[in-house]
Amino acid sequence: MTKQKTSYNLLDIVGILYRWHKALIILILGTAIGAVVISLMLDEYYTAYTTFVPTNEEQKLFDSAGNLSLYGNDDAVSRALIFAESTPLVEHMMKKFRLAERYDIDITTPKGQNQIEKRFRKLYDVKRNKYSGIEMTIQDKDPKVAAEMVKEALRKIELIYREATSGNKELIKKTYEKAIQEKEVELQRVSDTLTILRRKFNIFDVEAQSEALSAALTTTETAIVEDQEKLRIFTEMKAPRDSIINVTARLNGSRLKLILMRGGDSSSRETTANVYAFNKGRDQIVYWETKIDNLNEELSYIITQFAKFKTHAYSNIAGIIVLEPVQVPNLKSYPIRSFIVVSSILAAMILGVIGVIILDTYKRIDWKEVLYEKPLSNS
Numbered sequence: 001m002t003k004q005k006t007s008y009n010l011l012d013i014v015g016i017l018y019r020w021h022k023a024l025i026i027l028i029l030g031t032a033i034g035a036v037v038i039s040l041m042l043d044e045y046y047t048a049y050t051t052f053v054p055t056n057e058e059q060k061l062f063d064s065a066g067n068l069s070l071y072g073n074d075d076a077v078s079r080a081l082i083f084a085e086s087t088p089l090v091e092h093m094m095k096k097f098r099l100a101e102r103y104d105i106d107i108t109t110p111k112g113q114n115q116i117e118k119r120f121r122k123l124y125d126v127k128r129n130k131y132s133g134i135e136m137t138i139q140d141k142d143p144k145v146a147a148e149m150v151k152e153a154l155r156k157i158e159l160i161y162r163e164a165t166s167g168n169k170e171l172i173k174k175t176y177e178k179a180i181q182e183k184e185v186e187l188q189r190v191s192d193t194l195t196i197l198r199r200k201f202n203i204f205d206v207e208a209q210s211e212a213l214s215a216a217l218t219t220t221e222t223a224i225v226e227d228q229e230k231l232r233i234f235t236e237m238k239a240p241r242d243s244i245i246n247v248t249a250r251l252n253g254s255r256l257k258l259i260l261m262r263g264g265d266s267s268s269r270e271t272t273a274n275v276y277a278f279n280k281g282r283d284q285i286v287y288w289e290t291k292i293d294n295l296n297e298e299l300s301y302i303i304t305q306f307a308k309f310k311t312h313a314y315s316n317i318a319g320i321i322v323l324e325p326v327q328v329p330n331l332k333s334y335p336i337r338s339f340i341v342v343s344s345i346l347a348a349m350i351l352g353v354i355g356v357i358i359l360d361t362y363k364r365i366d367w368k369e370v371l372y373e374k375p376l377s378n379s
Contacts, residue, residue, distance in 0.1 A: 013357065016356055016357055016360045017353065017356065019360075020356040020359075020360075023352075023356070024349075024352045024353070024356065027348055027352045028345055028348050028349060028352065030348075031344050031345060031347075031348035032341060032344065032345050032348075034344070035340055035341045035344035035345070036337075036341055038340070039335055039337040039340045039341060040337070042335045042337075042340075043141050044141060044332040044335070045123070045139040045140065045141060045332060045333055045335075046139065046140060046141070046142070046143035046146050046329040046331075046332055046333060047137050047138070047139050047146065047329055047333040048137065048138050048139075048140075048143070048146035048147040048149065048150040048326055048327070048328070048329055049135070049136070049137050049150070049324070049326070049327070049329075050135075050136050050150050050154065050322060050324055050325065050326045051129070051133045051134065051135050051136075051322075051323045051324040052080075052133065052134055052136070052154065052320045052321060052322045052323060052324075053071050053072060053077065053080075053132070053133050053134060053320065053321050053323060054071075054072040054076040054077060054079065054080040054134075054161060054319065054320050054321075055071070055072055055076075055319055055320065055321055056071060056072045056073070056076065071321065074132065077128060077132055077133075077134060079161070079164070080134055080157065080161060080320065081126065081127075081128060081134060083157050083160045083161055083164065084126040084134065084136065084153070084157050085126060086160065088156075088160060089153065089156050089157065089160065090117055090120060090121065090124075092152075092156050093120060093124075093149065093152065093153060093156070094116055094117070094120065096152055097145070097148075097149060097152075099116050099119070099120055100112070100116055102140075103116060103119050103120075105119065123138060123139040123140065124136075124137070124138050124139075124153075125137045125138075133323055136150060136153060136154070137150075138150050138153065139333065143328050143329045143330065144328055146328075146329060147326050147327065147328040147329070150326045151326050154320065154322065154326070157319075157320060158319040158320045159319075161319040161320060162319045165319070172309065173309070173310070176302065176305070176306040176309065177306075179302050180299065180302055180303060180306065183295060183298060183299040183302060184299065186295060187292065187295045187296065187299060190288060190291050190292050190295060191292060193288055194285070194288040194289065194292060197281060197284055197285055197288060198285065200281065201280065201281025201282075201284075201285065203281050203282065203285050223250075224255060231244065231248060
């Protein structure tokens with residue numbers, strides 16, 4: 001068997017390419033012409049584009065400063081993406097724009113409906129961008145139709161979004177109303193309890209009565225000391241009987257007043273100047289007054305938040321907010337004919353070079369000798 005040359009160096013490859021240069025040129029020219037013709041036959045598509053975000057449909061519509069937050073969070077964006085890729089949206093677009101006729105697909109066949117949906121989804125794209133917005137694009141041969149399709153898709157997504165979240169709004173509304181009702185009932189119960197305690201201890205203003213009782217107690221004790229001294233002096237001096245009677249009466253009155261203020265009168269006279277009753281009921285009154293203040297603050301906060309919620313939820317604010325309005329595209333997005341032609345030529349060159357090397361190698365091998373070579377004898 002003669003040894004075949006099946007390995008190549010750079011000069012060998014250059015020589016092969018030179019011997020096959022005519023065939024390579026014909027292949028490349030033919031591919032270029034074919035690519036140009038095919039690219040010219042391809043339909044031109046235009047891409048309409050928009051970016052939008054869903055509005056805030058959560059219960060906590062306001063931040064800690066009370067400012068309204070219009071934009072939805074990540075959960076709202078995820079819901080909007082689900083609606084944008086849902087079957088109801090696709091079916092609406094298929095009927096609205098008669099996509100069976102537009103894509104020239106026979107829907108009378110079993111696979112027709114599925115083919116239309118696949119065709120539309122191929123030309124339709126929706127995704128979340130890095131800024132948590134939602135980008136939507138639709139391609140069509142007519143730029144105006146592409147823009148109209150994007151606008152209609154936005155309208156349908158908003159409708160689906162509103163229908164899906166309307167139940168959530170009603171649930172939040174009922175939650176607010178129930179919370180307000182419960183707070184009002186509790187506030188009424190606490191107010192009734194406080195009224196009963198005020199009557200029981202004759203306490204209507206803790207701070208004012210505390211100051212008044214302290215002043216009255218000091219004044220009464222001082223008056224008793226003064227009248228006692230006056231009565232002693234009048235008695236020693238054998239003052240007129242009327243003076244002694246007046247001082248004695250005033251002294252007895254002050255002593256009775258002091259007894260009443262200290263809660264020690266057995267006659268159970270009602271008075272607001274009862275220090276004993278005041279001290280006994282003061283802490284309870286303060287507790288229930290504080291409870292009422294807290295309940296009023298909580299109720300006021302809930303009512304304020306409810307009012308803000310209704311202002312937003314039942315206003316004409318859109319379900320989605322369009323950040324980039326839809327524009328009629330003026331430049332085609334597909335096909336890029338220059339790319340098709342250049343890539344076809346490069347592919348033809350690469351495949352042509354590989355092909356001629358394989359052909360040259362094939363010609364150098366004596367296949368008869370390879371196939372019918374007998375094995376060497378060991379003897």
